Amino acid sequence: MFGDFLRRLAAPGPDPLPSEDARLALAALLVRVARSDGHYAEAEMRRIDRILALRYGLSPFEAVALRGRAETLEAEAPDTVRFTRAIKDAVPYEDRHGVIEALWEVVLADGARDHDEDALLRLVANLLGVNDRDSNIARQKVEARQG
Known part of the structure; x- marks a missing residue:
């Protein structure tokens, strides 16, 4: 179903994705983070829906x-x-902090931080060009809003 989309993401030096495809890439990344602990909770799904509705x-x-x-x-x-490359190409650097905050919102939506989620988020932040310090600041902002 998404074979052509995945081929475009994998192409060497791909053109920046149209905004609809960039939305889909971000949504898929949010889902990947939510699923990374082996438990895709209803709270995570609702949080993803809220993030997508607000962002777009x-x-x-x-x-x-x-x-x-x-x-x-x-x-x-x-x-x-593939997802991070598409997002990195479509989202200016200063707006990627918002992407990291959205990812932390999903990680923290079920009330528990998992080692696998933390590891994936460290990888994703790095692939998006966001350093650990800024990712931690984003996490702290999300925790303060939730707390």
């Missing part, structure tokens, strides 16, 4: 539909690098 001005129905497409894409994608 989607209705609740549209956000759920985008998450559904992202769940399928995430399951078919062999690695995380």
